[in-house]
Amino acid sequence: MRTSIATVCLAGTLPEKLAAAAAAGFDAVEVFEPDLLGCALSPAAVRERAADLGLGVSLFQPFRDPDHVEAAEVARVRHRLHRKCEVARALGTDLVLVCSSVHDGAVRDDARLAAQLHDLGEVAAGHGVRLAYEALAWGSHVDDYRHSLRVARAAEHPAVGVCLDSFHVLSRGDDTAGLADVRPHELFFLQLADAPRMSMDVLPWSRHHRCFPGQGAFDLVGFVADVLAAGYTGPLSLEVFNDVFRQSDPHGTAVDAMRSLRQLADRVGARRAVQHPTGASATGTPDAVALPVLPVAPPPAAWAFAEVATSPAHADGVRTLLTQLGLRRSGTHRSGPVELWSAGAARVVVNARTPDVRARISSLGVDTAEPALLGARARQLLAPVVTRAVGPGEVDIPSLAAPDGTWVQFCRTGPDEAGSWLADFLPAPDGGGPAAPGAPTHVDHVALPQRFGEFDTAALFFQSVLDLVPSDVTVLAGPRGLVRSRALRSRDARIRLLLNVVPSATLLRGRAGGAGHLALGCRDVFATAAGFAARGGRVLGVPQNYYDDLEARFDLDPVLLRRLRDADVMYDRDADGEFLHFYTVAASREFFVEVVQRVGGYAGYGAANASVRLAAQAQGPSARRAATSA
Known part of the structure; x- marks a missing residue:
């Protein structure tokens, strides 16, 4: 070719x-x-x-x-x-x-x-x-x-x-x-x-x-x-x-x-x-153009982890948020101030060696059976390779840099598997302990903020390197302008990624504020929200007007509607299932956590609720439901 x-x-x-x-x-x-x-x-x-x-x-x-x-x-x-x-x-x-x-x-x-x-x-x-x-x-x-x-x-x-x-x-x-x-x-x-x-x-x-x-x-x-x-x-x-x-x-x-x-x-x-498995076309003639073949690698299995970069001065705020969500510190890195926090397959790496950063997603771990093959395929797709220092006892993890600077790392996750990235972490000195009751169970999706000119570049990078299927672009109305969003997912939907472009007025040091977050999946969103609040966590407040509209749109059972409103949990549904989710108050302009529960075959992200969420975040953590029913 x-x-x-x-x-x-x-x-x-x-x-x-x-x-x-x-x-x-x-x-x-x-x-x-x-x-x-x-x-x-x-x-x-x-x-x-x-x-x-x-x-x-x-x-x-x-x-x-x-x-x-x-x-x-x-x-x-x-x-x-x-x-x-x-x-x-x-x-x-x-x-x-x-x-x-x-x-x-x-x-x-x-x-x-x-x-x-x-x-x-x-x-x-x-x-x-x-x-x-x-x-x-x-x-x-x-x-x-x-x-x-x-x-x-x-x-x-x-x-x-x-x-x-x-x-x-x-x-x-x-x-x-x-x-x-x-x-x-x-x-x-x-x-x-x-x-x-x-x-x-x-x-x-x-x-x-x-x-x-x-x-x-x-x-x-x-x-x-x-x-x-x-x-x-x-x-x-x-x-x-x-x-x-x-x-x-x-x-x-x-x-x-x-x-x-x-x-x-x-x-x-x-x-x-x-x-045409024989190499001939429908007419029986050989193909005239030989197309290049990329290395064949098994598709990524799931998110292995999401890494949050923070400065030493702000690391305690991130740790507190994860503790309130029910995660426990399960490991410390062999070669620096990096910690592993986990609850089942919900794994968050806290990297506390990034000065002048409150909190932002800095790296994504992709669980795959063949890290080297997936890395070789990515290199053929011209993905920039990151050279990592590998210390004694650590695993050499093929790593790339996405257009926005986020690292993408290919790794094995099984704790007993040779070459597992978990071997880089020693057991936490305090033993960590089990995850709290009702804690999240896995990473549902990750949202990354993008600059306007890098939006299409990032979509092409992730869909090619991770073999993801992109959705159409969605445009959402926020209080400070329009937000462009595009979802990408693996064919089995175990890896989900959102790319968001927020209005230029919200840019912070070249990165967009209010658009980057980690979504953790759970079995019972109400139990998770209650546990989060009991441990001192602050749920993002949702206006009463939202719930009045929710009742009008879906004619929900009054008991369910009351539970949603009391817990500040948002709701969406389609022909395949339901989606219940709440947001934490942001840890920084660049990072917050969403907790989601998918019921049935719901495959979306609650896009209908995004404008309300953006407005609530713009009002700040002290704003609660200002509207009251008559």
Whole structure:
């Protein structure tokens, strides 16, 4: 598999974009004409710079509005194409992207359009160039790929073929069934982009909201599998218009882009292996493109632990909160002020060697049978590796750094298992003791705060490295602005993760306040809440108005409603089950604990309650139910 990226995906000057693409491991770039026009280097010098970096130029783009009903305009198009073919050859490519026309003078007759494309094919062939005709989803006449295929085929010129762009196909809701009768030599180029589901005109959707494969909602695995089955043998190339990407560090964006392609190729390869285990396509011919295979590792089993970083001055506050929740100090680390607090499978590591931090989630332990294999897979996905100091008697745990700086550590958890991370902890001097009655039993989910520009990057990182399935983005109203949230979960739902972007006004030292928390699961939320309160814990107060609305929405049993209200426990339900949960008063602007009980098959996170929770947190711990019933 060859990889390519359009320079429009990246921020910076053209030389900076080339350097970023090369550093991320791309084979080639599509040169976007505005990037070339603003560059001091000549096309030939751009070709040399790219070659010095190990890059080829896969495509020059775009050549717009190739057809016209006016003869004078047709002549101008021919002249323009001559010049652009010269540029393409100087850049070192023989391929020019030609977009379907979007102007009022576009040709509306297919035969006449095909004749003009044939004529342009003659011009291009004279320069040793081919034309990849692309149907823009907003084209005046040609706006879907089937139409572009018919017109390009009718042009009857070897220099005229098509470019398939996943956005232009999938944004319209089209499928790729029309590729079944395509001749492979007609598919000149493939461009890939994902996008979130949005109800808006396709042009602004395309110009501002595309994203890399895996960051949106399109079925790119099926799309690419069908294109390859049709015989396409060119590079997989990314063309993503995105406002955030164009303002971000190009090296980081290019790494995200390559990570997305490797994940996509791996998933396409897995689908093809299931569909055609002999290595041949449905037509009996061998697959034309060999896709890279990532190391095969068993899926993560569960959260092994969540680590909370705190300063020595604030560590007692975290310890007190965990004690109130019913956890007990069960171990001390062999090489520093790090403690293990646990109640069953609910394990929290308190790292008290981080100065100037009150409390925040700093590391996530992932329980897996094969830490080394999962680590090797993550490295193939370009995850930054963290080098940890390993002391005597300690386990070497493969560790990565997520985009927000949170560590992700792959480890075995069984206490009697060779290489278990629990061996790093010696029994607590006081013996720890059993967990308190009603204490949480496991880690249900973890929520991590993200900066706005890192939100999609983090989602791609976690879904690829941990093989998680992402949900759609949810937007919630908070008292200081909108909160964007996205949930990711393992296929068996034993690992759940929330990524939250809070309003910029709440940012604290580069991290978002009020968005990072640990959710612990329990068997009886009322018993856990009562025990927490009895040990001096403070539950976040919930306004009376919330419970009045709860009764109206769900027509709850009055006894249950009274229990919820008296304990400040929140409630949600769906067709599969119920969700009961309460929140502790925050230990810092960056950390608090949620306790949850899932009943039946409820798989959500109580999103309907998030706005109330955010408002209650904004009022501070002293605010209680201000509203009273009449």
